[in-house]
Amino acid sequence: MIATASDDKTVKLWKRNGTLVTTLKGHQDEVDSAEFSPDGNLIATASNDSTVKLWKRDGTLVRTLEGHQDGVSTAKFSPDGELIVTTSADDTVKLWKRDGTLVKTLERHPVGVSSAEFSPDGNLIATASGKTGKIWKRDGTLVKTLAGHQDAVYSAEFSPDGNLIATASGKTGKIWKRDGTLVKTLEGHQDAVYSAEFSPDGNLIATASGDNTVKLWKFNLDNLLQHSCDWVRDYLKNNPNVKEEDRRLCDDIN
DSSP, X not given: XXXXXXXXXXXXXXXXXXXXXXXXXXXXXXXXXXXXXXXXXXXXXXXXXXEEEEEETTSOEEEEEEOOSSOEEEEXXXXXXXXXXXXXXXXXXXXXXXXXXXXXXXXOOSSOEEEEEEOXXXXXXXXXXXXXXXXXXXXXXXXXXXXXXXXXXXXXXXXXXXXXXEEEETTEEEEEETXXXXXXXXXXXXXXXXXXXXXXXXXXXXXXXXXXXXXXEEOOHHHHHHHHHHHHHHXXXXXTTSOGGGGGTTTTOO
């Protein structure tokens, strides 16, 4: 099945052949996202009416999650389906149990939050807000702020192995390690980049921009680290100002 969200305040469920199955009605404002649970039995919908609704796949409303003070932009299930993360223009991210119980409110964003995504193992959450991305533990503890963009960050997505995060902002995408280290900036778009997504094998990244293009980038972290170490190895070895522990940074990269 496919779930589509619309400004007409509804969500529609379709068979993959294009047949309309049912229409979910109940939101009081435009619906920004619709997401299936991993087991496919629930749909979470996020709306500008400040609520998230959970539905059965037959269109039955299960419950409404209330607590945000402004429009909700996304609602995403954790990989195990037990948690839901929601983002809002009220500058917060909220974590909920599948039964609708509020677990935690993440409040360290400076402005409205545009996206949130669980890591593949479900232990981390990446959020995008203002000019930064943030990485959180599943319990709501802030791990790292990804600072370096000069414009609003629209999305933050994990790689399939969970070791990298791609953020989209301004005319660039940026690739980060999960410890917050900036690995690469993807430059070439002529307008704002709104999303950056990894391919399932993690070797390609697609960036979508307001310049009416999508760009595909090859990305291999091992090759990038090797080239970087080839370039900096002599400096690490011979510069007298380098700390002794830093001289061995590239020892395991061949």
